[in-house]
Amino acid sequence: MTQDELKAMVGRAALKYVQPGSIVGVGTGSTVNKFIEALASMKDRIQGAVSSSSASTERLQALGIAVFDANDVGDLAVYVDGADEIDNRGYMIKGGGAALTREKIIAAQSHQFICIADESKLVGVLGRFPLPVEVIPMAAGRVIRQFAAMGGTAQLRCKDGQPLVTDNGQHLLDVTGLTLSEPLRFENEVNQWPGVVTVGVFGHQKASVCLLGTAQGVRTMTF
Ligand code: 5RP
Secondary structure (H helix, E strand, O other): OOHHHHHHHHHHHHHHHOOOOOEEEEOOOHHHHHHHHHHHHHHHHOOEEEEOOHHHHHHHHHOOOOEEOHHHOOOEEEEEEOOOEEOOOOOEEOOOOOOHHHHHHHHHOEEEEEEEEEHHHEOOOEOOOOEEEEEOHHHHHHHHHHHHHOOOEEEEOEEOOEEOOOOOOOEEEEEEOOOEOOHHHHHHHHHOOOOEEEEOEEOOOOOOEEEEEEOOEEEEEEO
8 A cells, every 4th residue: 555545545544533423623634635535525514614724724725614713613423534643551752744733732732632643654763754843933942942952853844945924924953863762850940941833742642543544454552
C-alpha cells in the first residue's frame, strides 16, 4: 500500500469513534484530509465540527459540514488529528502543518484524542522530526538562544522567503537536535518561556488512541 492509501485507511477507521449527533474536533494535515473526506459520508448524522485551521475549515465547509467556533460549544467527545511523530506512550510531536496551537486547544477541549497516522510516524523516542514551536515574533531571537543553550538548533520557518505567519498571526520555529525522552517535563519547561505560544510536544494532550496504518491493516494502540 502507498502512504496515501495508509492515510486513507486510518481516516476511514476513525469514523467509528465519531458519535452520531455530536460535534467532532478536526485536526489538520494530509491524513486528516482523508478523515474529512470520510466524514462527509456521515455529515447528516453529526451536528458538525470544530476545526483547527483555516485549511481544514475550508475543506469541511466545501463538503457541507458545519463548522462551529470552539467558544460556542462545550467539551467535545472526540478530536481526530494526525501527528508528525508518536511514541508508544501516545506522546506526540505535532505542528508540521503549522496548526499546533489550535490543535492543542481543541485537544484540551476533547475527552478523547484519536491520532491517525501511517506507520512511518511511530518512533521509539520523540525528536527526529524538527519540533515546531509557535512564538510571538519579538521573542523569536531569545527563544532560539534558549534552545541553543539546551543543545538544539532552532530556525525560523519561512514561506516564499518570508517568515511564515500562522493562523494566529505568529511565527514558527523548527528545532532540531533534541531528544525528547521526557516529553511532559520538556513541555512544562518550554511553556514557561516568555513569548512561547505553543510547543509542539503533545504531552498533556497526548493521544488516547492511535490508529496506525500498516501494510497488515489498522493497528489500534490504546494509551
Ligand atoms: C499539523 C499537524 C499534522 O497533524 C501533522 O503535521 C501530520 O500531518 P500529515 O498527516 O500531513 O502527515 O500537526 O499542524
